[in-house]
Structures are given as structure tokens and as C-alpha cells.
Amino acid sequence: MNYNAYLSVLLIAATCCSLVIAYLCWKRRELPIAISYGLGVLTGAFYTFGYAFEVVSTSIAQIQFWLRIEYIGIPFGTVLWFVLVLQYTGRQKLVSKWVVALLMIVPIITFISHNTNEWHHLFYSSMTLDYSEGFPLVTMEKGPLYKLHVAYSYSFFVVGMGMLIQMFRKATPRMRKQIAFMIIGSWGPFGFTLIYLSGLFYLPVDISPFGFIFSGIFYLWGIYQFNMLRLAPLALQKVFASMQDAVMVFDLDNILTSFNQSSKRVIAGINPSWIGQPAVQVFSQYPVLLERVRQGPTLENKIQISSRADQRFYNVHLSYIHDHVQKPAGKMLLLSDVTEMVRSEEILRDNARQLSELNTFKDKMFNVVAHDIRDPLAVLINLVEIMEDDLQDVEGDYEEIVLEMSQQIQNTFTLVESLLDWFRSQSGGMMFNPVERDLAQTIQTNLRMMQIRSESKQLRMINEIPKDTFVYADKEMLDLIIRNLLSNAIKFTGIGGTIRLQAAYESDAVVVSVSDTGGGMTSDQASMLLKEAYPVSSMGTAGERGIGLGLTLCKEFVHLNGGKIWFESIPLQGTTFYFTMPTRPEASTIRIAHEGVRE
Incomplete structure (x- = not known):
């Protein structure tokens, strides 16, 4: 058995090795570098497979056939290897369709000229058989197109190898091992071919295909040890x-x-x-x-x-x-x-906070109600007892007692009315229905409701809020705020005094003021107002008794509508209450803000 048969078996093994690598690349085909590498080793498989049968062929015709098989891959291998190097060294942007098409011009010329050599003999000048080794080997005179093919291939090999060496010098120690396997593996086909073409040694057979065995070993080792196909x-x-x-x-x-x-x-x-x-x-x-x-x-x-x-x-x-x-x-x-989950959590936290604040406010309101409703009812009971004891004396003067009872009953009714307003507005939890409202018209409506009380004290009620002043607020809450502030001003303004209502724009809100010419407040009273959990009502200028709930409701409702409330008071000169209301929907948010009160 001549040694050419052993060479053929070895080349078939090299073909199998290349096909295994090509299969691994196909499994990783989502990576561009795997595609170029897989096609490159596939061209080598055509080379080794064709040469395995070339060395056991017995005629020129058979050798020419297997050469055609080899040259399905030989012309394109170098370009594909160069594309691989570009991708591997981080120059993927250079690998475009047009660039690859230009690089393939010479390989396509090589492929065509080889298959048409019998017409022009520009690739091989002549082909003869040599039997000196005991089996036929082909001897070929290379033509100009063959030399063009060799020069073109090694030009790219030199440039590509320079890129790999440059990458090796800049790489980390772990990466250098992987690059070293790339360099050594690449030298297989090119190095063996260079030795064969140089003629420095007598080589009866072309050893170029055996370079694929060498490179296949190193590439496979690199793939499994250093994950050359990028993990x-x-x-x-x-x-x-x-x-x-x-x-x-x-x-x-x-x-x-x-x-x-x-x-x-x-x-x-x-x-x-x-x-x-x-x-x-x-x-x-x-x-x-x-x-x-x-x-x-x-x-x-x-x-x-x-x-x-x-x-x-x-x-x-x-x-x-x-x-x-x-x-x-x-x-x-x-x-x-997790965006939707985070936003849902934020909504849940906000709802929990609002619910907690609502529960706190509810408890506070119940304490206020319990505190304020006890006193007027106790007075009513005492007055009824006095009337029962003294009714036998028909000559007695009951006018003062009757007036006091009337005042207490009226205060109790006001308390109940305020509570109804509160619970009605809160029937849907913390939700309310803000709408755009004409502030001047709203003020005028509430002034008419207060007309009997103001006329009884001969008060001048001056509304200086211009028409078409619009605010964005809940209707019921706004009415309650205005009604309570007017009631408070009437209560503490002496006979013949003046109550003035004004409004001014400030950024995206309207500042409303309710001023009176009453007795004002002391510093101690002012420091506690709007801050106490259990406000204590003061006596009015005509002996009116308050219920202490009105300002508490005003503060909460103003804050719910996105506004602020504060006051200024000068003893013996009067008091001015201020509150803000937003002018557009974007400025109004459902919130209970515990903000500092300007004094």
C-alpha cells in the first residue's frame, strides 16, 4: 500500500475536523463572527476533501475533477479569514456588503479562470503526471492568474496577522491565550502553503491541505478551552x-x-x-x-x-x-x-398614605365633634331645667333665657350642617369633584345666605372680587370654606363694622382674602389657631358662641383642593384670612399637605 493512501485517510480526517468546526459555527450562527469563521473552515473542507481523492487519482482527468472540487473553497478562504479577523479585532463596522463584494472580486476571477483554464491556460500553463513516487502526481506550471491569486491571498494574510498581533499586545493576560490560539491556528494553512511554494525543501506532495489539520487542532482546543466563539x-x-x-x-x-x-x-x-x-x-x-x-x-x-x-x-x-x-x-x-409593578407600588403607597391621613383626620374630627357638641347641649339642658322650675312664676322675665336657647340651638344646627357637609363630601373616600367655578358669583351667593346675620349687626359686606375670576375647586368644599370664613368674620366684627373680600392672581393660583374690622387676636391666640387638634371657640362681639369646627374644616378642605390657608391679625384692628385655589386642572392634586402656616 503506497503512502498516498495514508495521506488520503489523513486528509479525510482533516475534512471531518473542519466539518465539526463548521457545525459548531452553525449552532452559533446568530453571531456574525461565527458565520464568517464557519464559511472559512468550510472552504478548507472542500480543499482537504478534494486533495484526499486527488492523491489517489490515476489520470489527469480525475485529478482535474478533484482540483475543481478543491477550488470551490481555495479562492475564498483567505477573504473569509480576513473578514473573521476584522470582526474578531473589533472592526465589525468595516464588514459591509459592499466591502465584502469588493474583496471577492479577485477570488471570483480565480474561481472562473481555474475552471476555464483549458481555454486560455492563464492559470496553469501545463499539467503533467509524475510517477517518481510510485503513484501519479500532477506537476503544474503556474500561470499569471495563479500568481495573482497567491499574491492577493498573502497580502491579506500579512495585514490580518498584523491586526491579531496588535490585538495580542494590547490584550489582558486571559485574552492573550485566546488570541495566541487564533494566531497559531491561522498559520496552519498559510504557513504550510508558504513552505511548499518556497521550494526550500523537496516535497513531492502539496502539504497545504495538511495545514488544516494543524489549524483544526488549535481551533478546537481554543473553542473548548477559551470559548473562542464568544460564549x-x-x-x-x-x-x-x-x-x-x-x-x-x-x-x-x-x-x-x-x-x-x-x-x-x-x-x-x-x-x-x-x-x-x-x-x-x-x-x-x-x-x-x-x-x-x-x-x-x-x-x-x-x-x-x-x-x-x-x-x-x-x-x-x-x-x-x-x-x-x-x-x-x-x-x-x-x-x-418592572415599571408597571413599581408604578403600582407607588399608587398603593400613595393610597395607603391618604387612607392613613384620612383615618387620622376622621379621629380628630370625632374628637372635635365630641368636644364641641357636649357644651351647647349641656347649656340647653340647664336652660330647660331653669324654665321648668320657673314656669310657675308667670311674671318672670324669660326673654334672656329664650334668646340664649335660640342662640345655642342655632349653633347646634350650624354644627350639624357642617358635619353633614363634611360627611357628604367624604362619602367617596378621599375623592372629590373639582370643576372650574366663577369665584365672584360663588362669593355673592354665600353673601346672600349671610345677609340676615350681617344686617342684624349693621355690617358692611364689600365684595371686591372682579367678575370672571375662575378657580378650579370642588363646589361643596369651596362653598363651605367661604361660608365658614364669612361666618367667622361676622362673629368677631362689632356693630357697624366692615367685612371686605378681595382676590389676586399669584402664579397658577388665586389668593382670596376675607378681612374684618374686629378686635383681632392676641399673639397667644394667633399662635394656636389653625394648629390645635381641639380648637376652642371664643365668644363673638354680640355674645355669639362658636362651635370651633369651622376653621378646622376650612384648613382641611383648602389643602384637599391643593391650596394653602393662613391669616394675619392685629389686636384692636382686625383679622384677614387668606387661602389659595388653583386656576387650572394641572395645578390641583388630591393631597393632604401638612405645610407650615404663614403667620
């Missing part, structure tokens, strides 16, 4: 298990190796050309994510990412990817969109 297969199961989440895979040097489609919804502009880029470039607009990748595996936490459209919240989880021997081989960044 993506190790994370495929996790990626498919959570396709709604954004998944990004990095190697141990924080180089992006893969990502899924959902990542495009999170990282603006990400595309396959980013593969091979360091995390510092991938996350140039997202420093929080960059810090997570640099820190390594951490507990899941929540971050906020802003885009042109809106702000989204994501749970971030970073974990190691382990290889077949359970050694860390890379990192997987998982981003789960």
Missing part, C-alpha cells in the same frame, strides 16, 4: 427561558459577546456590530449598568433607565456563566422590566 451557546437556555427580559452576555474581560432581541428595547442603538465591543462603550450612556458589570455578580436590585420616550424601571441581575468544568467563563446581565 453565546453557554447562555442559550437562559436566554430562551426569559425572552421577555433583556439578556446580554459578556466575557470575563467585559467584552460583549451576545444579546437577545429584548435588549434592543432597553439599550438604545444596540446591534450586532456592537459584539466584540467593551462594556465601557456599550454602556456609555448607562453608567449604572456599566458599574454593575464591573462589580461582578451581585444581589438583584432595581434601577431606573431614562429614554426619550419615558422612564422605565428594571430589576438587574448579573451572574457568572460556567463552562463544562464549572469555571467562570463569562457574565450574563439580565434586565427585567
Whole structure:
């Protein structure tokens, strides 16, 4: 058995090795670098497969046939290898359709000229058989197109090898091992061919195809030991298990190796050309994510990412990817969109806060009611007892007692009316119905309701609020605020006094003032008003007894409508109450704000 048969078996083994690598690349075909690498080794498979049968062929015709098989791959191998180097060294942007098309011009000329050589003999000048080794070997005189093919291929080999060496010099120690395997593996086909073409040694057979055996060994070793195909297969199961989440895979040097489609919804502009880029470039607009990748595996936490459209919240989880021997081989960044959950939590927290404040206010109101309703009812009971004891004396003067009873009954009725207003407005929880209202008209309506009380004390009621002054507020609440402030002013203004109502615009609100010419308040009284949980009512100028609930309701209702309330008082000169109401819907929010009171 001649040794050419052994060579044929060895070349078939090299073909199988190349096909295995091509299959691995096909499994990773979502990566551009895997496509170029897979096509490159496939061209080598055509070369080794054709030469395996060429060395056992017995005629020129058979050899020419197998040469045609070899040249399906030979012309294109170098260009595909060069494309692989561009992608591997981070120059993916240079790999466009037009660039690849230009690079393929000479290989296509080589392919066509080889298959048409019998017409022009520009590729091979002549072909003869040599039997010196005991089996037929072809001897060929190379033509100009063959020399063009060789020069073209080695030009790209020199440039590509320079890129790999440059990358090797700048790489980290872990990455250098991987690049070294790339360099050594690449020298296989090119190095063996260079030795054969140089003629320095007597070589009866073309050893170029055997270079693929050499490179195949190193590439396979590199793939399984150093994950030369960029780790993506190790994370495929996790990626498919959570396709709604954004998944990004990095190697141990924080180089992006893969990502899924959902990542495009999170990282603006990400595309396959980013593969091979360091995390510092991938996350140039997202420093929080960059810090997570640099820190390594951490507990899941929540971050906020802003885009042109809106702000989204994501749970971030970073974990190691382990290889077949359970050694860390890379990192997987998982981003789960939890925006709706976060917003729901915010709504629930806001509702809980409002409910808590409502319950607090409810308790306060019940205490106020219990405190204020007890006294007038007790007085009524005492007065009725006096009337019962003294009714036998018909000559007695009951006018003062009757007037006092009337006043207490009126106060009690006012309290009940206020309570009804409060509970009616709160029947839907904290919800209210703000609408746009004409403030001047609302004031005038409430002034008419107070006409009998003001005329009894000969008060001048002056409304200086201009027409078409609109506020955005709840109707019932606004009426109660105005009615209580007017009632309070009438109560503390002496006979013949003046009550003045004014309004002024301030930013997106209207400031309403109710001024009286009453006796004002002392500093001690002023410091406690609008702040006490259990307000104590004072006696009016005509002996009126208040219920202490009105100002408490005013403060709460003003705040519910998004406004503020405060007052100014000068002893013996009078008091002015101020409150604000928003002028447009955007300025009105449902809130109970415990703001400081301006004094």
C-alpha cells in the first residue's frame, strides 16, 4: 500500500475536523463572527476533501475533477479569514456588503479562470503526471492568474496577522491565550502553503491541505478551552427561558459577546456590530449598568433607565456563566422590566398614605365633634331645667333665657350642617369633584345666605372680587370654606363694622382674602389657631358662641383642593384670612399637605 493512501485517510480526517468546526459555527450562527469563521473552515473542507481523492487519482482527468472540487473553497478562504479577523479585532463596522463584494472580486476571477483554464491556460500553463513516487502526481506550471491569486491571498494574510498581533499586545493576560490560539491556528494553512511554494525543501506532495489539520487542532482546543466563539451557546437556555427580559452576555474581560432581541428595547442603538465591543462603550450612556458589570455578580436590585420616550424601571441581575468544568467563563446581565409593578407600588403607597391621613383626620374630627357638641347641649339642658322650675312664676322675665336657647340651638344646627357637609363630601373616600367655578358669583351667593346675620349687626359686606375670576375647586368644599370664613368674620366684627373680600392672581393660583374690622387676636391666640387638634371657640362681639369646627374644616378642605390657608391679625384692628385655589386642572392634586402656616 503506497503512502498516498495514508495521506488520503489523513486528509479525510482533516475534512471531518473542519466539518465539526463548521457545525459548531452553525449552532452559533446568530453571531456574525461565527458565520464568517464557519464559511472559512468550510472552504478548507472542500480543499482537504478534494486533495484526499486527488492523491489517489490515476489520470489527469480525475485529478482535474478533484482540483475543481478543491477550488470551490481555495479562492475564498483567505477573504473569509480576513473578514473573521476584522470582526474578531473589533472592526465589525468595516464588514459591509459592499466591502465584502469588493474583496471577492479577485477570488471570483480565480474561481472562473481555474475552471476555464483549458481555454486560455492563464492559470496553469501545463499539467503533467509524475510517477517518481510510485503513484501519479500532477506537476503544474503556474500561470499569471495563479500568481495573482497567491499574491492577493498573502497580502491579506500579512495585514490580518498584523491586526491579531496588535490585538495580542494590547490584550489582558486571559485574552492573550485566546488570541495566541487564533494566531497559531491561522498559520496552519498559510504557513504550510508558504513552505511548499518556497521550494526550500523537496516535497513531492502539496502539504497545504495538511495545514488544516494543524489549524483544526488549535481551533478546537481554543473553542473548548477559551470559548473562542464568544460564549453565546453557554447562555442559550437562559436566554430562551426569559425572552421577555433583556439578556446580554459578556466575557470575563467585559467584552460583549451576545444579546437577545429584548435588549434592543432597553439599550438604545444596540446591534450586532456592537459584539466584540467593551462594556465601557456599550454602556456609555448607562453608567449604572456599566458599574454593575464591573462589580461582578451581585444581589438583584432595581434601577431606573431614562429614554426619550419615558422612564422605565428594571430589576438587574448579573451572574457568572460556567463552562463544562464549572469555571467562570463569562457574565450574563439580565434586565427585567418592572415599571408597571413599581408604578403600582407607588399608587398603593400613595393610597395607603391618604387612607392613613384620612383615618387620622376622621379621629380628630370625632374628637372635635365630641368636644364641641357636649357644651351647647349641656347649656340647653340647664336652660330647660331653669324654665321648668320657673314656669310657675308667670311674671318672670324669660326673654334672656329664650334668646340664649335660640342662640345655642342655632349653633347646634350650624354644627350639624357642617358635619353633614363634611360627611357628604367624604362619602367617596378621599375623592372629590373639582370643576372650574366663577369665584365672584360663588362669593355673592354665600353673601346672600349671610345677609340676615350681617344686617342684624349693621355690617358692611364689600365684595371686591372682579367678575370672571375662575378657580378650579370642588363646589361643596369651596362653598363651605367661604361660608365658614364669612361666618367667622361676622362673629368677631362689632356693630357697624366692615367685612371686605378681595382676590389676586399669584402664579397658577388665586389668593382670596376675607378681612374684618374686629378686635383681632392676641399673639397667644394667633399662635394656636389653625394648629390645635381641639380648637376652642371664643365668644363673638354680640355674645355669639362658636362651635370651633369651622376653621378646622376650612384648613382641611383648602389643602384637599391643593391650596394653602393662613391669616394675619392685629389686636384692636382686625383679622384677614387668606387661602389659595388653583386656576387650572394641572395645578390641583388630591393631597393632604401638612405645610407650615404663614403667620
